[in-house]
Amino acid sequence: MSYTKPLPAIDNWNRPFWDATREQRLVAQACEPCGTVFFPPGPVCPHCLSAKLSWKQLSGRGTVESWVVFHQVYYKGFADEMPYNVAMIRLDEGARMLSNVVVPNDSLHADMRVEVVFAPATEELSIPKFRPLTPGEG
Amino acid sequence: MIDDTQMRDATCFVGVGTSRYGNFPETDSYGLGIEALKMALDDAGLTKDDIDGMIVCRIPSYERLSEMIGLKNQRYGLALQSSGRMSAVSVMMATVALMTGQAKCVALVYGNNGRSVRDYYGGAPGPWAPWGFTSPGARHALMARRHMELYGTTSEQLGHVGMTFRNHAALNPNAVMRKPFSIADHQASRYITEPLRLLDYCIINDGAVALIMTTADRAKDMKQKPAYVSAIARADTYEDSSFYTPPNDFWYDALQDISGRVYKGAGISQSDVDGLMIYDNFSPTVLFSLEGMGFCPRGEGGRFVSEGHLALGRRLPTNTNGGHLSESYMQGWALIAEAVRQVRGECGERQIKDCEIVQYICATPISSSIIIRR
Numbered sequence: 239m240s241y242t243k244p245l246p247a248i249d250n251w252n253r254p255f256w257d258a259t260r261e262q263r264l265v266a267q268a269c270e271p272c273g274t275v276f277f278p279p280g281p282v283c284p285h286c287l288s289a290k291l292s293w294k295q296l297s298g299r300g301t302v303e304s305w306v307v308f309h310q311v312y313y314k315g316f317a318d319e320m321p322y323n324v325a326m327i328r329l330d331e332g333a334r335m336l337s338n339v340v341v342p343n344d345s346l347h348a349d350m351r352v353e354v355v356f357a358p359a360t361e362e363l364s365i366p367k368f369r370p371l372t373p374g375e376g
Numbered sequence: 377m378i379d380d381t382q383m384r385d386a387t388c389f390v391g392v393g394t395s396r397y398g399n400f401p402e403t404d405s406y407g408l409g410i411e412a413l414k415m416a417l418d419d420a421g422l423t424k425d426d427i428d429g430m431i432v433c434r435i436p437s438y439e440r441l442s443e444m445i446g447l448k449n450q451r452y453g454l455a456l457q458s459s460g461r462m463s464a465v466s467v468m469m470a471t472v473a474l475m476t477g478q479a480k481c482v483a484l485v486y487g488n489n490g491r492s493v494r495d496y497y498g499g500a501p502g503p504w505a506p507w508g509f510t511s512p513g514a515r516h517a518l519m520a521r522r523h524m525e526l527y528g529t530t531s532e533q534l535g536h537v538g539m540t541f542r543n544h545a546a547l548n549p550n551a552v553m554r555k556p557f558s559i560a561d562h563q564a565s566r567y568i569t570e571p572l573r574l575l576d577y578c579i580i581n582d583g584a585v586a587l588i589m590t591t592a593d594r595a596k597d598m599k600q601k602p603a604y605v606s607a608i609a610r611a612d613t614y615e616d617s618s619f620y621t622p623p624n625d626f627w628y629d630a631l632q633d634i635s636g637r638v639y640k641g642a643g644i645s646q647s648d649v650d651g652l653m654i655y656d657n658f659s660p661t662v663l664f665s666l667e668g669m670g671f672c673p674r675g676e677g678g679r680f681v682s683e684g685h686l687a688l689g690r691r692l693p694t695n696t697n698g699g700h701l702s703e704s705y706m707q708g709w710a711l712i713a714e715a716v717r718q719v720r721g722e723c724g725e726r727q728i729k730d731c732e733i734v735q736y737i738c739a740t741p742i743s744s745s746i747i748i749r750r
């Protein structure tokens with residue numbers, strides 16, 4: 239069955255991020271001089287403007303800061319998952335991203351600890367989503 | 377070098393025009409914009425030959441607009457991106473042009489035919505589309521949820537915003553939505569992006585607004601009592617703009633910065649403000665604006681609005697035309713027009729008593745505020 243959800247628009251900055259998802263790795267740019275880890279990807283460190291950046295493998299763990307639940311279908315590929323959640327996740331390395339948490343919507347809460355899981359999409363990439371960590375897992 | 381206080385009452389609105397609001401597929405943003413402009417010129421007692429500056433928003437081509445109306449004496453012009461954050465920016469650009477002698481009389485024209493061309497806010501490609509995240513409403517829902525988690529704000533409290541503005545719209549014959557609703561009705565309305573419901577979302581309609589601005593000295597001999605720009609300020613926040621705003625900030629720092637400048641600029645404080653016009657694209661923005669501008673303590677916007685302070689007859693009548701939630705989606709422009717009409721005392725049943733000073737507040741990545749006084 240073909241994948242019907244929106245696929246990312248790959249550009250020069252985010253290509254390594256999506257390439258890494260094929261190997262089920264979550265990566266982000268890290269600034270070599272100042273250590274800032276940031277997302278979404280860009281040409282320079284937003285803190286010190288250095289272009290000396292490397293792609294760092296992240297722990298894949300983070301904390302839910304906020305979330306919403308979509309009740310309106312905007313993308314046909316999500317129609318059979320209604321209602322679905324999207325959460326703002328602060329990764330342990332400091333960067334933030336939006337993603338889906340694979341959990342019943344009514345169990346979401348602020349400060350929920352989560353860990354990345356990869357949902358298959360195409361042969362080229364997979365979609366990083368998150369699942370709750372149980373207490374003791376970090 | 378001009379500081380904030382030297383801008384005080386140096387420029388003013390001398391004409392306002394607001395078109396009909398609704399669904400008008402037989403025209404477009406040019407037709408509606410010209411309808412509003414003719415009303416504004418008539419209101420000001422001016423003709424198009426008096427206009428030497430033109431600021432255009434959401435109308436596709438500023439060139440085509442000037443051509444359509446046969447503008448002959450134009451020396452200044454600007455086209456702004458079609459977003460609500462540009463409302464006060466347009467007034468600021470006109471003020472600067474007038475104060476530096478680039479123009480003597482500026483027409484500001486906003487036209488929107490989003491309803492009849494079925495503008496759909498959400499579902500476009502975007503950086504978060506792979507996760508299904510889209511639409512301005514969802515961005516505000518994300519902020520609203522965080523505000524709820526941090527401060528205990530509730531959906532019922534948000535309901536008071538729309539309920540109050542709808543009661544105001546019931547007194548405004550030009551408003552699109554005029555049937556009052558209760559908190560129970562708000563709670564029964566469906567979620568669009570939870571925690572925001574249908575009645576937390578602005579309406580979408582066609583319409584246009586035009587404003588005529590000039591300098592205070594030129595306004596002396598004109599038809600209308602001038603409505604002065606007593607102060608104007610903006611502050612931009614693009615950190616984390618991929619998410620629209622830093623999640624714990626709600627533009628608080630930007631609004632505090634603006635608050636420190638506009639009250640000093642106008643030589644007033646919050647207690648001198650007779651009415652507010654708050655950019656209400658979604659109900660939570662009203663809470664963020666009240667908190668950031670210092671009308672209530674940080675985090676207490678929900679409690680504040682549920683106490684009823686924003687209603688006509690109370691301490692801070694807000695969005696007396698019904699705002700974006702009920703009157704029209706004119707992206708801030710109709711709120712500025714309403715501010716002018718309030719300080720002129722032209723608002724009939726919805727007139728704020730003894731109204732001298734109205735403040736416009738817009739909480740967005742470009743946050744802004746204007747103090748308008750008679």
Ligand SMILES: [Zn+2]
Binds near residue numbers: 284286287
């Ligand atoms: Zn750096």
